[in-house]
Amino acid sequence: MSIDTKKLTLKVFRFNKDTDYLPYYDTVEMEVSKDELVLDIMNRIKWEHDGSFSYRRSCRHGICGSCAIKVNKKPTLACKDRVFDLVDIFGEELVLEPQDIKRAYKDMIIDKENFWTKYNSVQPYLVADIDEHPEAENIVSQEDAELLDEADYCIQCGSCFYACPAVEVNPEYTGPAALVKAWRFNSDVRDTAVNSRLDSLQQLGSGIWDCVKCNECAEACPKELNPIDKITKLHQQTFQNERSLKNVAVRHAVGFKWSIKKHGILDEGELVRYSEGNIGVMKHIPEAIAMYKRGKIVMPWNMPKSKNLDEIKKLVEISSTARY
Amino acid sequence: MEKLKYALYTGCTARESTPELLMSTMAIADKLGIEIVLLDEASCCGASHLQDFDDMLSLVLNARNICYAEKLGLPMVTICNTCQLNTAMAKDRLDSDPELKAKVNEKLAEVGLEYKGTSEVKHFLYALQDDYGYENIASQVTNPMSDINIASFYGCHNIRPSHLQNKSNGGENAYRPVSLDNLVTALGGNAVDYESKSKCCGFHVELQNPTTANKLSATAMLDAIDQNADMMVTPCPLCHLRMDVQQHNISKEAGRPVDIAVLHLPQMVGIALGIDPKELGLHHNVTQTGLDL
Numbered sequence: 001m002s003i004d005t006k007k008l009t010l011k012v013f014r015f016n017k018d019t020d021y022l023p024y025y026d027t028v029e030m031e032v033s034k035d036e037l038v039l040d041i042m043n044r045i046k047w048e049h050d051g052s053f054s055y056r057r058s059c060r061h062g063i064c065g066s067c068a069i070k071v072n073k074k075p076t077l078a079c080k081d082r083v084f085d086l087v088d089i090f091g092e093e094l095v096l097e098p099q100d101i102k103r104a105y106k107d108m109i110i111d112k113e114n115f116w117t118k119y120n121s122v123q124p125y126l127v128a129d130i131d132e133h134p135e136a137e138n139i140v141s142q143e144d145a146e147l148l149d150e151a152d153y154c155i156q157c158g159s160c161f162y163a164c165p166a167v168e169v170n171p172e173y174t175g176p177a178a179l180v181k182a183w184r185f186n187s188d189v190r191d192t193a194v195n196s197r198l199d200s201l202q203q204l205g206s207g208i209w210d211c212v213k214c215n216e217c218a219e220a221c222p223k224e225l226n227p228i229d230k231i232t233k234l235h236q237q238t239f240q241n242e243r244s245l246k247n248v249a250v251r252h253a254v255g256f257k258w259s260i261k262k263h264g265i266l267d268e269g270e271l272v273r274y275s276e277g278n279i280g281v282m283k284h285i286p287e288a289i290a291m292y293k294r295g296k297i298v299m300p301w302n303m304p305k306s307k308n309l310d311e312i313k314k315l316v317e318i319s320s321t322a323r324y
Numbered sequence: 325m326e327k328l329k330y331a332l333y334t335g336c337t338a339r340e341s342t343p344e345l346l347m348s349t350m351a352i353a354d355k356l357g358i359e360i361v362l363l364d365e366a367s368c369c370g371a372s373h374l375q376d377f378d379d380m381l382s383l384v385l386n387a388r389n390i391c392y393a394e395k396l397g398l399p400m401v402t403i404c405n406t407c408q409l410n411t412a413m414a415k416d417r418l419d420s421d422p423e424l425k426a427k428v429n430e431k432l433a434e435v436g437l438e439y440k441g442t443s444e445v446k447h448f449l450y451a452l453q454d455d456y457g458y459e460n461i462a463s464q465v466t467n468p469m470s471d472i473n474i475a476s477f478y479g480c481h482n483i484r485p486s487h488l489q490n491k492s493n494g495g496e497n498a499y500r501p502v503s504l505d506n507l508v509t510a511l512g513g514n515a516v517d518y519e520s521k522s523k524c525c526g527f528h529v530e531l532q533n534p535t536t537a538n539k540l541s542a543t544a545m546l547d548a549i550d551q552n553a554d555m556m557v558t559p560c561p562l563c564h565l566r567m568d569v570q571q572h573n574i575s576k577e578a579g580r581p582v583d584i585a586v587l588h589l590p591q592m593v594g595i596a597l598g599i600d601p602k603e604l605g606l607h608h609n610v611t612q613t614g615l616d617l
Contacts, residue, residue, distance in 0.1 A: 089497050219485055253373045256374040264366075265367060276531065312367050321381065322378040322381070
């Protein structure tokens, strides 16, 4: 066998919501050449093995976002990812599955309703008073355009959304794709709905504070948009615009500053008390007792401090940019 | 082999809620002949939360921590995944943006420091893998982890985002990490293959959304248990704080017992090297291995 081709075993997820009680996997053996993309082999499965095999595809140029699937659980934009690159990671048996097997309609095609509901919830459009018959061009400076940080390059493929573990266990969570879209318009100097987006996206349970910071979205995005970084920018914007709520998550983020200023290293117990408040902190007593028994709690009078703490205090004073 | 020497950024938990992590790290470094200088000047890295509030402050504090490793002329090692990500992220931004670096150095100059970008930053796991070598560890094993099924739990902030992490983690693939499994094998144990090894434990939403945190921990731990793991091991003290300390709450959320011993990476290495369990701080773990050591 030439090194330019490899014989692969493909396990292909099959399911028809109208006729099948349970999904099953077809096994297809295939000789694949080094330049073939995942979309090429999906086409070959349909054209050479089973014409009923179904998947979404359109542009073949990484711009329509239709053909996103998972290969061995790795989010994959089929028209962008080379099969050989996946073989390098997973070996010569590849498992092709839809983005979320629980939402499969037919084979690789899923119901993306949850994705679009979240997407539509963030006012994913420009809200601005723009003269419909302007005398001159409505110019946005290069500097202002860069604030978007490429968030407008999102192709809505859903790779980040269906890779997000917070979305998986918390159906209320807005998820990375819609938050990237929220940033796209919240960073647009023309937009007038910035604060209304921030107000709704700060709600605990559904908004920006429910990101688990796992970076799965950054790893999954085929356009390398680093969605978690946009979520961080939304966090920061709530403080910059002085819209931040006074909930446990906000106090937790702010509490780091006070704790660092006081000790250099974190005072873990005090941070929990500051975040939860004097009453809320009570619910942590059972685990605090378990930890105390194992010597995992440092008493306030024994709190260690960083060496050269004066430097840290000074840096906190002169480098702080945000207000709460 | 030339003696390895590192500046150790302990992070906060190793000085407070996971004292066993610092104890076991120092114990195995000593046994393996690795020289460690503690960075006692270092502050908290902000734990991925401070930057949500104040990005510039977080950047300056992380740059300052790296300065102290640079002053010693040593590579920095971390023993917490989140410290690793925050430090590496600050380093990456400063090294690739001269304007930002100048701005941060302006602040650091006020306390007589300068960030240069000369020290590498890597997690201790990858120092063991890439600098020390697992074969050199394997040759010193006196108490092999034979017949013990060990599930490696990698923790997000050592493997993602890979474009950042691959500079210091030996090119570990975020979808198929192998470093911890290979270490388990080098120590004579059985590496448990399970899907959730690269998943999230939920630590960072523990306060605002304990349900999410408990569900995520439960999914990963039950996956390990269902693949016949006898114990789990993690390089991250934050994952450890969830999976070791929170099993009662995780079990409640899961509706079935989630009951498995969880070790820190250096504790596992220390057991195999025959180090006294007291020196490894095993008595500080909430879950106990039941091993006759």
